[in-house]
Amino acid sequence: MLYSEVVMDHFMNPRNVGTIADADGVGEVGNAKCGDIMRIYLKIKNDVIEDVKFETFGCGSAIASSSMATEMIKGKPLSQALTLTNKAVAEALDGLPAHKLHCSVLAEEAIKNAIKNYYDKNGIEYNEEQFKESAHEHGHCDI
Amino acid sequence: MKIYADNAATTKMSKTAIQAMLPYMEEIFGNPSSLYSIGQTAAEAVFKARESIAECLGCMPAEIYFTSGGSESDNQAIRSAAEFGAKKNKKHIISTAFEHHAVLHTLKKLQKEGFEVTLLDVNENGIVNPEQVEQAIRPDTCLVTVMYANNEIGTIQPIAKIGEICRAKKVTFHTDAVQAVGHIPVNVKNDNVDMLSISAHKFHGPKGVGVLYVRKGIYLSNLIEGGSQERGKRGGTENVPGIVAAAAALKEAVSDLPESSQKLVPLRDKLIDGLLAIPHSVLNGDKEQRLPGNVNICFEGIEGESLLLLLDAKGISASSGSACTSGSLDPSHVLLAIGRPHEIAHGSLRLSLSDENTEEEIDYIIQEVKNVVNYLRNMSPVWRDLQEGKKNYVIQ
Numbered sequence: 083m084l085y086s087e088v089v090m091d092h093f094m095n096p097r098n099v100g101t102i103a104d105a106d107g108v109g110e111v112g113n114a115k116c117g118d119i120m121r122i123y124l125k126i127k128n129d130v131i132e133d134v135k136f137e138t139f140g141c142g143s144a145i146a147s148s149s150m151a152t153e154m155i156k157g158k159p160l161s162q163a164l165t166l167t168n169k170a171v172a173e174a175l176d177g178l179p180a181h182k183l184h185c186s187v188l189a190e191e192a193i194k195n196a197i198k199n200y201y202d203k204n205g206i207e208y209n210e211e212q213f214k215e216s217a218h219e220h221g222h223c224d225i
Numbered sequence: 226m227k228i229y230a231d232n233a234a235t236t237k238m239s240k241t242a243i244q245a246m247l248p249y250m251e252e253i254f255g256n257p258s259s260l261y262s263i264g265q266t267a268a269e270a271v272f273k274a275r276e277s278i279a280e281c282l283g284c285m286p287a288e289i290y291f292t293s294g295g296s297e298s299d300n301q302a303i304r305s306a307a308e309f310g311a312k313k314n315k316k317h318i319i320s321t322a323f324e325h326h327a328v329l330h331t332l333k334k335l336q337k338e339g340f341e342v343t344l345l346d347v348n349e350n351g352i353v354n355p356e357q358v359e360q361a362i363r364p365d366t367c368l369v370t371v372m373y374a375n376n377e378i379g380t381i382q383p384i385a386k387i388g389e390i391c392r393a394k395k396v397t398f399h400t401d402a403v404q405a406v407g408h409i410p411v412n413v414k415n416d417n418v419d420m421l422s423i424s425a426h427k428f429h430g431p432k433g434v435g436v437l438y439v440r441k442g443i444y445l446s447n448l449i450e451g452g453s454q455e456r457g458k459r460g461g462t463e464n465v466p467g468i469v470a471a472a473a474a475l476k477e478a479v480s481d482l483p484e485s486s487q488k489l490v491p492l493r494d495k496l497i498d499g500l501l502a503i504p505h506s507v508l509n510g511d512k513e514q515r516l517p518g519n520v521n522i523c524f525e526g527i528e529g530e531s532l533l534l535l536l537d538a539k540g541i542s543a544s545s546g547s548a549c550t551s552g553s554l555d556p557s558h559v560l561l562a563i564g565r566p567h568e569i570a571h572g573s574l575r576l577s578l579s580d581e582n583t584e585e586e587i588d589y590i591i592q593e594v595k596n597v598v599n600y601l602r603n604m605s606p607v608w609r610d611l612q613e614g615k616k617n618y619v620i621q
Contacts, residue, residue: 093534099604114568114607117528117548117556121606137606141530141549145604182549 085142086176092146097153100135107203109195111188118144118185120192122152126200129160136192143175143182150174151189160197164212166190227540228586232427232518233376233404233577234544238470239429245473246431246466257463258452267465274472281479282421283412284438290445290455291468294435295403295424296327301437301448301459302399302420303331303370307340309397309444310367316340317366319358322562323347324372328401329558332370345371351380351510351563359390369398373405373421377546377559377575378510379519381409388417397443403427407478408516409486419443423475425467429579430474434467485580489517492578492587496520499591500574503598505611505620509560509573518578521546523565525620526608527572527601535597541590546573568607569619 085093102123112119118140125133134156136148151171155163168186172178178186194213201208229237249270255263257271272286279286292298303318310316320332322344332342345357353371362369369391374381384400391398399420405411406421407428413421420443425434439445451460478485497508497520505525524532529545536543546557548571555561556570565573576590602608610616 090534093531094538096604101609110606114571115566117567117571119606137604137609139526139605139607140528141547142534143549144528145531 084179085146086178088150088174088176089143089146089178092149092175093142096145096149098135098149098156099137101137102133102135105135107196107198107200109192109197109199111191111195112140114139117141118188120144120148120188122148122192122196124196124200126160131155131158131160131163140185140188141182143178143185144188146175147171147178147185147189148192151186151193155193160200163193164197166193226586226589228582228590229542230576230578230582230586230590231542231544232579233379233516233575235426235432236429236579237581238426238431239474239477241477242430242470242474246470249466249469253465257465258454267463270469271463271465274468277472277476278436281475282406282438283414285441287456288413288438288441290437290439290458291463292435292437292459293433293464295325295401295422295427296435297448298422298424298435298437299325299327299370299399299401300331301445302422302439303328303335303368304448305439305444305446306368306370306397306399306420307335308446310365311340313367315365315367317343317363319343319345319361319366319369319371321345321347321353321371323351323375323377323559324370325376325401325403328370328372347380347562349564350514351375351378351559352514353382353387355383355386355390358387359394362390362394362396366394366396369396371398371400373400373402373411374409374516375510375559376404377557378521378563379404379516379577380510381405381514381516384418385416388419391419392417404516407475407482408518410482413438413440425471425474428474428478430471431467434464434471436471481580486517488580489578492582492584493518493520495584496576496578496587496590497522499587500594502591503595505618506598507569507620509563509565516577520576520578521573523560523569523573523620524598524602525569525572525618526605526611527598529571529573531601532572532574532594532597535600536593539593539597541593544575544577546575547571566619 105123106126107124110121121137123135134152138148168190171186257268275286403424406423421438423436426432509521529547530549560570
């Protein structure tokens, strides 16, 4: 099989699908031309992620990565959510095929973008370094 | 319900083909090059298979060469014409932008070896205009290779007309007819073809057997050196059971053709109409000039791989031109060639029917595709933006 049982479970029964109308932070990464876009909505209270929802246009592993990543940050303090790596998402999914690893990268970056959006909207200072585009492979699509 | 709707990828072997090959694995397993009787009986079977295939294609048995499949046939045909052209300092080849990779990648390699390749546009309906071929032919053109029917969008090309042009201009003409033979009437003489590739597993024969038709007098060189099999043009002990089964499958497919297309075309059209009732969907390829079993549709706002996985969960086997399904970076070169933008090409679905599919199955496919497309659109940020008017629909 192409995907692990965990990936298939999160793809077939994705957790946290949807939107949050009065979201405190929204982050989006990807490009429809490349075949995947992820959008993350956060509800934040006292620096804790109270609720998180996602919308994804993409393949099975993109949807599963979004689902898993949102599960991993739900109820967590922002400081902890910011340390979530694509590697941790991929490991929690019991691995992704090599050419699908970028999906976990998108999930990590979508979450970071949403947190950054929350900081920007509320005038909260942060270290730019934390939000620098990661050095790992992102460019699976050059369009 | 289990529905196989990916017959352009491969087909289930017919009972006739399986029955035909069994004796050549169990009793008559001899090498056709051997002198004793089970060898010679096997040789006789290959001889008869060659005759039968020649009859189905409208040529002489001596013009038929057995290979390992469609890809090998394409490689050998193109390489041979290129080699012959190079001897006369003719190093220009004409093909189309939406050929199978067995053709495109062979041409790419030849480009690196100093050949010049012109890839013709296939227009929005996925059909090459013969005039385009005529205009592209130069004094140094050694080969025109245009597929008979496209493997993704099923469009049928004006092969006889292109062949006529090539014959008049004295340019060798090859066609990859892997998707056509056994599905629509093909006759190499009427179609003015010099070389033609076919593959047995596309018409309910076994995998690993291909045929290359080479018109008498057309130069053919080896890809595989070895013994004197195939008149010295393709070394290696013949795949006797496969060859016998390929001949049986082709004979059956060709004789069933009028009946099977009569059944398939209405099923195909019902499926097309049912799926196009989904808003913001579009048919890829001409509606009339297409293979009897081919349906290929793009749905805006969704991605093809997740569509396929969800359809598989509903028991439907299908295919897509999305990048994710191929493991490559780009969506289908065929959909890009007919002008679909990348984001639309990612959302394509190909259903290729055989005459085993039923009307009940078509109803089920239409219903399930509708459900799955709706489900995926509801979680798609692209679809949300389109619905909220933040972006404009590409497919109206």
